[in-house]
Amino acid sequence: MHTPGTSHPRRWWILGALCLSVLVLVIDNTVLNLAIPALMRELDAGTADIQWIISAYTLAYAGLLLTAGGLSDRFGRKRLLIIGLVVFGVASIAAALATGPAQLIAGRALMGVGGSLVMPSTMSILITVFDEGERRTAIAAWSAVSLAGILAGPSLGGLLLDHFWWGSVFLINVPVAAIAIIAAAAMMPESTGPAVRPDVLGALLCTLGMIAVVWSIIAAPQRGWGSVGTGGALAAGITLLVAFVIWELRSPHPMLPLRVFGDRNFCGGTFSVMLLAFAAAGMILALTQYVQLVLGYGVLQAGMALLPFAGSSALFNIVGATLAKKVSTRAMVSVGMLITAGGFLVLWSITPGDGYPVLATALAAMGMGAGLAAPAAVTALMAAIPPAHAGAGSAMNSTLSQAGSALGIATLGSVLATAYTAAMPPGLPATARQSLAGAMALGDGNIATVARAAFVEAMSFGMVTGATLATVAAVLAFILLRTRSRPADPAATPVAAELTR
Secondary structure, eight states: OOOTTSOOTTHHHHHHHHHHHHHHHHHHHHHGGGGHHHHHHHSOOOHHHHHHHHHHHHHHHHHHHHHHHHHHHHHOHHHHHHHHHHHHHHHHHHHHTOOSHHHHHHHHHHHHHHHHHHHHHHHHHHHHHSOHHHHHHHHHHHHHHHHHHHHHHHHHHHHHHHHSOTTHHHHTHHHHHHHHHHHHHHHOOOOOOOOOOOOHHHHHHHHHHHHHHHHHHHHHHHHOTTSHHHHHHHHHHHHHHHHHHHHHHHOSSOSSOGGGGGOHHHHHHHHHHHHHHHHHHHHHHHHHHIIIIISOOOHHHHHHHTHHHHHHHHHHHHHHHHHTTTSOHHHHHHHHHHHHHHHHHHHHTOOTTSOHHHHHHHHHHHHHHHHHHHHHHHHHHHHTSOGGGHHHHHHHHHHHHHHHHHHHHHHHHHHHHHHHHHHSOTTSOHHHHHOHHHHHHTOOHHHHHHHHHHHHHHHHHHHHHHHHHHHHHHHHHHHHSOSSOOOSSGGGSHHHHHHTO
């Protein structure tokens, strides 16, 4: 029988299956954006329908992550991974066969449920099958696949939509999920946390609180933060999460060991992951519009244009794993975040006439920074979690990334829209002043030229924000992260000892 936290004989094959499981989740989320025109045309989906087709997944996924992580610790990480992949695959078929927006929204929500079961299990299984010496390399590979999937998604989506109908972006999930299920069943060992009573009240408070907060973030750009619905949902969500924290601190068998926030490495890794996700989500939101509407690229070419980020991040994940043997985690995260900030500053300097080379340089620099920083930050975060709570700790990492991405899209999306409208001359048609896509649809060359310049000017505000956040993350990492690694035995530190009482 395999002892969790030691090297499993089939660990590298297991890592491949885990990376495949992650890949199917991250690619699906990115390919959908390219199918929006087809969905509006063939399903007669309106703007509100499209918003919920996209948001239903995020709402279910982020809302259930922490609860799913706790369930995996109790009932088995391998078991929850397989169940999640089955749910995700079945939901993908349902989404592909949808004949109306309501069915597609339901299918996407069910895919989010499956994803919430899969993601925390992947990291917790990785932690249990690798020893401390190889764990950073394994996390680097896991992180590289996640980043590559996010950027490769648009290319794959463009290829599918050029040759098949919109449902193909969902059906592609099925064979990948099936292979991952077979690999998991055949190779992965089962592992669980200590046998304790299920924390039903904690799970309920956490799930409802997260759903309310995520919903308010999703709804804010359309409804406004001051609306009764958005403000009420946010207030209710925060109240429920505060109640969750109080309950978990007092519960004899908590679902999530909140005292881990007293660990400096955990806090440093947490802030770094969240701020990087915030900045990256806003960057992708702006650049997908920039390459299509300013540079004039087609769907497939636009997806390919973002690949320097994926290639660079994958390369420097490997470089980072090698350097980690000689360089401290604090230095890796701090330097990586500063390089990322430099990439944002290059994007800030872009003008409408610069073309692709400047963009490619910035993306390569940001990929380098993310490749160095992200695996080191995740390693620091997960090292602070006792093995018994690996599922909940992995879920915390994924939840923070999702929260950072959602906040990044909502916040930087609002900044982009507001700055664009402010940069447009007041005498132009309202549709041109509302969005770059609206301006391009008018077919007026002069308006299009003005709109492109206004969008690039607006984009620069978002890139300055990204550079600032990356710099703040670098400073926090330098202050909070320890120079030396934690001891291999989790019980050897006061925080871990307190957590495992």
